[in-house]
Amino acid sequence: MITASDVTKRYPEGREALRHVSFEITAGEMVFLTGHSGAGKSTLFKLLAAIERPTSGSIVISGQNLAALSRSAVPYLRRKLGLLFQDRKLLFDRTVLDNVLLPLAIVGHPPRDALRRAQAALAKVGLPNRERTLPIALSGGEQQRLAIARAVVNRPAIILADEPTANLDAASAREILEIFHAFQQVGVTVLIATHDPASLPAQRPRVLRLDHGEMTELPPTSDAAVAGVLA
Amino acid sequence: MSVWLAQHLAAIRDACRRLAAAPLNSLLSLLVIGIALTLPTAGWLMIDNLRALSGDSPGVQQISIFLGLEAGKREIAEIEARLQAGKVGKWRFVPREEALKRLQAAEGMADIVASLPRNPLPDAFVVTPADSQPAELERLAKSFSGWPKVAHVQLDSAWVKRFDALLRLGHLIVMLLGVLFAGALVTITFNTIRLQILAQAAEIEVARLIGATDSYIQRPLHYFGMLQGALGGLCAALLVGIGFHLLTPLVAELAQLYGANFALQGLLALHVAALAAIGATLGWLGAKISVLIHLRRFA
Numbered sequence: 001m002i003t004a005s006d007v008t009k010r011y012p013e014g015r016e017a018l019r020h021v022s023f024e025i026t027a028g029e030m031v032f033l034t035g036h037s038g039a040g041k042s043t044l045f046k047l048l049a050a051i052e053r054p055t056s057g058s059i060v061i062s063g064q065n066l067a068a069l070s071r072s073a074v075p076y077l078r079r080k081l082g083l084l085f086q087d088r089k090l091l092f093d094r095t096v097l098d099n100v101l102l103p104l105a106i107v108g109h110p111p112r113d114a115l116r117r118a119q120a121a122l123a124k125v126g127l128p129n130r131e132r133t134l135p136i137a138l139s140g141g142e143q144q145r146l147a148i149a150r151a152v153v154n155r156p157a158i159i160l161a162d163e164p165t166a167n168l169d170a171a172s173a174r175e176i177l178e179i180f181h182a183f184q185q186v187g188v189t190v191l192i193a194t195h196d197p198a199s200l201p202a203q204r205p206r207v208l209r210l211d212h213g214e215m216t217e218l219p220p221t222s223d224a225a226v227a228g229v230l231a
Numbered sequence: 232m233s234v235w236l237a238q239h240l241a242a243i244r245d246a247c248r249r250l251a252a253a254p255l256n257s258l259l260s261l262l263v264i265g266i267a268l269t270l271p272t273a274g275w276l277m278i279d280n281l282r283a284l285s286g287d288s289p290g291v292q293q294i295s296i297f298l299g300l301e302a303g304k305r306e307i308a309e310i311e312a313r314l315q316a317g318k319v320g321k322w323r324f325v326p327r328e329e330a331l332k333r334l335q336a337a338e339g340m341a342d343i344v345a346s347l348p349r350n351p352l353p354d355a356f357v358v359t360p361a362d363s364q365p366a367e368l369e370r371l372a373k374s375f376s377g378w379p380k381v382a383h384v385q386l387d388s389a390w391v392k393r394f395d396a397l398l399r400l401g402h403l404i405v406m407l408l409g410v411l412f413a414g415a416l417v418t419i420t421f422n423t424i425r426l427q428i429l430a431q432a433a434e435i436e437v438a439r440l441i442g443a444t445d446s447y448i449q450r451p452l453h454y455f456g457m458l459q460g461a462l463g464g465l466c467a468a469l470l471v472g473i474g475f476h477l478l479t480p481l482v483a484e485l486a487q488l489y490g491a492n493f494a495l496q497g498l499l500a501l502h503v504a505a506l507a508a509i510g511a512t513l514g515w516l517g518a519k520i521s522v523l524i525h526l527r528r529f530a
Contacts, residue, residue: 051440072444079442089437105241106443108234150441 001027001158001189002048007057009043009213015086017043019213021057025191027157030184032200033193035210041193042086044210046161048191049083050074062157077123079107082151082188084161088143090135090150096122097131121153122146141172148179151164158189165199173199236445246454249427252300257459267416267505268285268510269470271409272498275335276471277359282484295385297357310378319371320361327352353382367391376426413513416463420456420517427452428525439529448529449522453515459516460514464507468498478518 002025009018017040027030035041046052048058059066087126091099105113122128125145127138135143144164146169151159159180165173180190181201191227200207207218217228252255298306306326314322330352335344360371372386428435435448475497486493498506 046508049440075439075442075444075447078440083440085440089433089440091434091437094434102438106438106441106447108238110237154442 001025001031001062002191003058004044004047005058005060007044007047007054007059009040009047009052010055013108016213018047018054018210018215020166021213021215021216023082023191023208023217026186027092027189028184029206030180030190031192031206031208033191033208033210034197035195037195039195039210039211041195041210042162043213044194045160048160049081050077058108058193067100079154080156080158081104082142082148082154082156082159084147084151084159084164086163086166088147090143090146092135092219094134095131096133096135096138096146096214099135099146100153101156103150108142117153120150124182126150139172141168144168144176145179148176152183152188154186159183159191161190161192163194164192165196172197177201221222234323234527239450241449242454243458244352245451246458249451249455250458252451260419260459261463263419264416264510265466265470265516266505267412267419268464268467269474271412272467272471272506273474274401274405274408275495276475276498278398278405282398283356283496284493292360292368293386294358294360294368294375296358296375296378296381297385298354298356299382300353302354303507306380310356310381313378314356314358318361319360322356322358325355325357327354327431330355334499338525358422363391365395380520413509415519416510416513417520420514421521422520423459424452424456424518425525427455432529435526435529443515448526452522453518456516456518456521457511457512460510460512460517461507462510463514464510465503467510468503468506471498 002023004021004023007018007021010016021040021044033041033044041183043052047054047066048061050069053067061077062080069077091102094102097115097118100118101114104117106205109117119131122131123213127142127145127149128147130138130142133205135146138146148161148164151161155197161180163184164176164180168176177192177199180192184190209216296310300312311324327350331344331350334352335341358371358375360368361370368391369387370386370500375381376384438448479495479497482495485495
């Protein structure tokens with residue numbers, strides 16, 4: 001589903017954010033990408049979302065090589081991805097419902113069908129009665145749920161989440177991870193970038209670790225051991 | 232309904248929403264565009280009316296054919312036949328008796344005419360050519376002077392040329408004004424769209440990140456430019472209409488004082504539609520350029 005081969009990303013000023021990164025994520029997997037701030041998680045996230053291009057190496061998502069992707073094809077790739085951004089990127093002058101309707105409008109869903117799907121997405125993330133609310137009136141956890149609803153409303157096969165539990169209390173973070181887990185259960189591939197080892201779930205997750213742009217994969221083990229390695 | 236049509240309708244709704252979101256700003260923009268389009272439109276309409284006036288006024292762009300005093304009915308009939316065959320335009324025969332009567336009727340001329348031993352005036356034809364271009368008038372005058380029993384052909388070609396040159400100058404000035412104000416309209420729309428993009432930066436950024444194509448993002452802005460331009464064009468039509476409504480009775484009164492029956496011709500429905508279409512096209516152009524330049528940073 002996602003294959004990165006020998007990916008290097010060097011910025012014009014010479015800083016290497018990623019060095020020879022390779023990994024493979026199969027369909028339906030839930031993978032955590034960890035590492036300290038500045039380790040290269042957000043850079044990898046941007047490469048996977050085709051916001052930036054690798055300096056060398058290749059990334060293939062659902063059979064599409066991102067290096068060969070034309071500029072006009074990028075939006076169509078992004079429609080297949082459920083993207084969650086670190087700063088959530090909600091539209092604060094639009095209602096909760098309008099935020100979720102946006103991806104459907106972009107794809108060109110008929111209004112009635114779009115409304116039904118948006119309401120279903122909001123119900124799935126536990127925001128069924130907040131349709132007319134402005135995002136500013138939501139708590140941090142609710143805003144993250146709204147961001148998830150917007151990311152999944154087009155039923156993507158892959159969810160890429162950059163620090164989805166950042167700035168959330170432990171209970172809210174757990175609830176958010178449970179939502180991701182529910183999506184994984186129905187076959188959605190989920191990649192979650194996090195700098196916080198404490199946010200990893202209790203069950204033994206697959207963890208990819210980035211450190212100064214280099215990737216290592218941690219062996220499957222208990223979350224306590226993972227937390228120990230990451231600490 | 233197809234996705235394509237639905238997205239275009241949504242973009243039009245979005246453009247209307249943006250226009251209505253800041254009514255005072257929108258109104259001011261429309262007024263500025265309206266005034267920019269009013270000047271060349273009014274100028275063009277004035278030139279058009281002057282052209283019509285020159286065509287309608289007596290003595291203007293007419294050729295007088297004076298026959299020799301010895302010309303008889305047969306020669307008059309022959310010239311009539313030639314004029315008819317040549318399809319040169321409208322013409323009227325003025326017998327020498329009628330010409331004398333007119334001269335007598337002129338102030339201070341009655342005694343002079345009465346003292347004449349005989350009628351010195353010739354029979355004449357007054358021709359109003361269908362084609363009033365100076366070159367054509369001169370060609371006709373030259374041709375008429377070669378006809379039998381024609382003693383003199385009179386065409387005030389210098390006046391015609393002067394008037395035509397003035398009209399052409401006026402036309403050129405209106406064209407230049409049009410180009411200048413078209414540039415102003417494009418610039419106004421360019422700036423309005425720039426402000427729209429700045430105001431909608433967050434939405435555009437998010438839309439790009441979640442799969443919006445260039446067309447999806449640009450479409451409402453293009454429609455906004457078109458809508459603003461079209462409404463500005465209608466605003467200009469309204470301003471020109473008001474101006475001509477105020478001028479029409481005054482011009483008619485002035486024309487009557489000069490013995491002419493002339494009324495200003497204002498904008499027709501077709502002109503109003505053309506003005507809206509021109510405004511929409513220029514608005515679209517301004518929006519297109521602005522979008523190309525200012526959306527780059529969201530790439």
